[in-house]
Amino acid sequence: MSALNKIARTLVSGRRGILAADESIGTMSSRLEKVGVEPTEENRRVYRELIVTTPGLAESVSGVILADETFHQKLANGRTFPRFLDELGILTGIKVDTGAKPLAGAPGEKVTEGLDGLRERVAGYVQGGATFAKWRAVITIGDELPSARAVRANVHALARYAGLCQEGGLVPIVEPEVLMDGDHSLSRCERVTASVLASLFEELDLMGVQLDGIVLKPNMVVPGTGSSQRPTATDVAKATVDTLRATVPPSVPGIAFLSGGQSPELATQHLAAMQQLDPLPWELTYSFGRALVGPALETWRGEAGSWAAAQQALSERAVANAAAR
DSSP: OOHHHHHHHHHHOTTOEEEEEOOOHHHHHHHHHHTTOOOOHHHHHHHHHHHHTOTTGGGTEEEEEEOHHHHTOBOTTSOBHHHHHHHHTOEEEEEOOOOEEEOTTOTTOEEEOOOTTHHHHHHHHHHHTOOEEEEEEEEOOOSSOSOHHHHHHHHHHHHHHHHHHHHHTOEEEEEEEEOOOSSOOHHHHHHHHHHHHHHHHHHHHHTTOOGGGOEEOOOOOOOOTTOOOOOOHHHHHHHHHHHHHHHSOTTSOEEEEOOTTOOHHHHHHHHHHHTTSSOOSSEEEEEESHHHHHHHHHHHTTOGGGHHHHHHHHHHHHHHHHHHO
C-alpha cells in the first residue's frame, strides 16, 4: 500500500467523514456578518477554533480541510491548527485553488484557477503538516449549459492539480461540483453529472494520476433548487449510485459527497439511503461544510456563553452523519 493510498483510505474509512472548514475569507466573513459577528481575522480564527476543539470530533471526522489563513493561524493554546489536529488523530487538508473565475468565451460559466505556483505551495503545506488537499470546480446547468468548453477546462485543471499534489505528497480531493442552482430535473442532473465524471476520469488517466491515491468529492444527483420535483431519498440514492457505477473506476478508495446547499438533515438522509443499496467498490462518506457547521454557527453567534451549545450542535450533526454510514 502506497503512502497516498493509505492516507486516502484513512480519510474515508471507519464511518468517519471529512469536515470542510475552508471557506474563503470573503465567504466566511459574509457568514459571520449574517449572524451578527464582526468579520475580522480574529473572529474567523475563533470560529475555526470552536470547530476543531469540539469534544469527540475525531470519532466522526477523519480530516478537516482548512483555508490558507487558518492553516497558518494558532489556537489559544499556541498550537498551529495542523499540529492540534494531528494530536487529535485528525488529518489536515488544505484548499489550494484560488476560486472560480469567468471562463473566456463561455458566458455564465466559470473555471477554477490556482495552478500557478502550486508545486511550491504544495511543498510548503506538506512541511506545515498537511496530508491532503482540495480543489473545487463548479459546473452550471442551464438551457445550453454546461458547454463542452467549460467541462473540459475544469476537468483539465482538476487533473493537473491532482498530479501536482501527488507529486508533492498530498492526496488530492477531486471535487467536480454540478451546482443545484436552476430548475433542472433529477434526470438532467444525472446526465450532466455522468458526463462530467466520465470526462474527469479520462483527463485523470491522461495526466497519469494514481486513482487509488485520490478521494472523489462529487455532488449528489438531485433536482435543481427551482425544480418542483421532490424525489424520495431512495430516488436520489439510486440516481447517484447508478451514475457513480457507470463512471468511477473501482480503484478509487472512496467518495466523499459534498452537500451542495442541501439542508443538513436532507444531506444526511440521502447519504444513509445510499448505504442501503447493493455493496459498492468504494467507501461512501461525506465531506460537508454548511451541512455540518451551519447549526453550530447559528448557535454560537459570537457569544462566549454559547460556545458549548454550538459545539454540541456540531457534534450532533457529525454523529448523525457517521451513523448514516
